[in-house]
Amino acid sequence: xxxxxxxxxxxxxxxxxxxxxxxxxxxxxxxxxxxxxxxxxxxxxxxxxxxxxxxxxxxxxxxxxxxxxxxxxxxxxxxxxxxxxxxxxxxxxxxxxxxxxxxxxxxxxxxxxxxxxxxxxxxxxxxxxxxxxxxxxxxxxxxxxxxxxxxxxxxxxxxxxxxxxx
Numbered sequence: 001x002x003x004x005x006x007x008x009x010x011x012x013x014x015x016x017x018x019x020x021x022x023x024x025x026x027x028x029x030x031x032x033x034x035x036x037x038x039x040x041x042x043x044x045x046x047x048x049x050x051x052x053x054x055x056x057x058x059x060x061x062x063x064x065x066x067x068x069x070x071x072x073x074x075x076x077x078x079x080x081x082x083x084x085x086x087x088x089x090x091x092x093x094x095x096x097x098x099x100x101x102x103x104x105x106x107x108x109x110x111x112x113x114x115x116x117x118x119x120x121x122x123x124x125x126x127x128x129x130x131x132x133x134x135x136x137x138x139x140x141x142x143x144x145x146x147x148x149x150x151x152x153x154x155x156x157x158x159x160x161x162x163x164x165x166x
Contacts, residue, residue, distance in 0.1 A: 052092070
């Protein structure tokens with residue numbers, strides 16, 4: 001989450017609990033450019049950054065290939081991405097539209113992008129696209145720690161059982 005003027009707060013009535021399964025990374029430091037901070041972090045981790053925009057200079061979602069790590073930036077539903085994001089992104093991408101509107105709401109657009117990219121990744125048989133069993137177990141452990149009371153006791157027993165079964 002790139003926070004510029006408002007702090008993002010999870011709305012439990014909108015997420016219906018799904019937010020507990022998603023890691024949110026918030027970017028805001030007073031006196032610093034939040035877009036730069038976020039993009040610097042993403043690029044250090046090997047991501048190419050695309051802003052979603054119906055601008056005439058953007059490429060079609062059909063031309064976006066998941067052959068490298070991608071980060072998509074979605075703007076708000078009224079104004080889209082900021083000029084700062086447009087200037088600092090590696091590229092712009094859009095969903096071709098028919099009719100009188102030039103954008104979907106953010107949840108629909110994100111769903112379309114994710115569906116399309118996963119479908120393409122499956123057909124390209126990209127190695128390491130999906131989480132490994134070790135990565136899945138690390139995430140499970142993190143989630144369990146956040147929802148189970150006295151998780152350290154359960155974790156100790158779990159790790160012992162794992163060790164005994166090796």
